[in-house]
Amino acid sequence: MSNSEAVLELTPVNEAPCCPPLTKQPLTADQAASMAPMLKALADPVRLRLLSLVAAHADGEACVCNLNDAFDLSQPTISHHLKVLHGAGLLDREKRGTWVYYRVRSEALANVATLLGGAA
Amino acid sequence: MSNSEAVLELTPVNEAPCCPPLTKQPLTADQAASMAPMLKALADPVRLRLLSLVAAHADGEACVCNLNDAFDLSQPTISHHLKVLHGAGLLDREKRGTWVYYRVRSEALANVATLLGGAA
DNA sequence: CATTTGGATCGACAGCCGTCAATATAGATA
DNA sequence: TATCTATATTGACGGCTGTCGATCCAAATG
Numbered sequence: 001m002s003n004s005e006a007v008l009e010l011t012p013v014n015e016a017p018c019c020p021p022l023t024k025q026p027l028t029a030d031q032a033a034s035m036a037p038m039l040k041a042l043a044d045p046v047r048l049r050l051l052s053l054v055a056a057h058a059d060g061e062a063c064v065c066n067l068n069d070a071f072d073l074s075q076p077t078i079s080h081h082l083k084v085l086h087g088a089g090l091l092d093r094e095k096r097g098t099w100v101y102y103r104v105r106s107e108a109l110a111n112v113a114t115l116l117g118g119a120a
Numbered sequence: 121m122s123n124s125e126a127v128l129e130l131t132p133v134n135e136a137p138c139c140p141p142l143t144k145q146p147l148t149a150d151q152a153a154s155m156a157p158m159l160k161a162l163a164d165p166v167r168l169r170l171l172s173l174v175a176a177h178a179d180g181e182a183c184v185c186n187l188n189d190a191f192d193l194s195q196p197t198i199s200h201h202l203k204v205l206h207g208a209g210l211l212d213r214e215k216r217g218t219w220v221y222y223r224v225r226s227e228a229l230a231n232v233a234t235l236l237g238g239a240a
Numbered sequence: 241c242a243t244t245t246g247g248a249t250c251g252a253c254a255g256c257c258g259t260c261a262a263t264a265t266a267g268a269t270a
Numbered sequence: 271t272a273t274c275t276a277t278a279t280t281g282a283c284g285g286c287t288g289t290c291g292a293t294c295c296a297a298a299t300g
Contacts, residue, residue: 068276079279117229
């Protein structure tokens with residue numbers, strides 16, 4: 001399994017600007033289907049806090065080691081939630097030396113906000 | 121922002137403005153717990169479309185009879201999704217005569233957008 | 241009253257989700 | 271090489287969720 005390389009990242013994930021505010025005109029089934037997974041990733045209190053911790057962290061990035069301590073959850077559980085956020089395109093992941101750093105993909109977040117909020 | 125839009129409101133329902141943008145400072149566990157249910161309600165393609173259909177409808181309200189036809193789902197399923205949106209505080213429900221009308225609770229939606237988006 | 245109609249509720253089922261302990265992997269260090 | 275440390279993966283478990291058919295309720299109408 002070890003793909004001796006490249007395990008390091010290049011997250012693709014659909015980055016369509018997608019979707020005007022949902023109050024403007026009815027979403028198509030496709031638009032809804034493309035946005036729901038991102039909202040699903042956000043729809044958990046632990047993941048909301050994780051995202052917030054990363055976003056509000058100095059330099060806009062945070063090491064997993066910093067994140068684990070903020071919760072009363074096991075390390076695998078935090079790792080799982082980070083994977084979900086990463087998979088949804090909301091977090092970027094970078095390994096530097098021993099540690100792994102996450103960073104908020106702010107365009108993705110802004111996309112969701114626009115969908116719900118109207119303005120930006 | 122302490123002014124209230126009071127004219128429209130009589131409903132209790134904890135409507136805390138809640139939560140500055142999550143990019144500004146780390147959410148507390150309580151803040152995250154209070155926002156997650158709303159995001160959970162939004163995190164489904166059918167519910168996203170339902171909300172959008174209601175919001176984009178003339179007069180800002182829509183009758184269930186209009187909504188059922190937009191989906192290939194059973195009437196109980198649509199009813200269930202509307203209940204979820206209503207329970208999350210995203211839709212208002214009003215029965216007039218034979219029909220039931222739903223209306224978007226735009227402050228609730230704006231709250232979520234602010235949480236994610238930063239600006240308003 | 242009985243009938244019809246719009247909508248909600250109930251009960252069941254399959255699939256997904258959050259969590260954990262155990263284990264694996266990759267770097268760094270000795 | 272062996273070993274420690276930081277994260278990720280695996281496998282399992284209970285609980286939640288989306289969907290349906292069947293049923294119930296309430297309002298309108300005969």
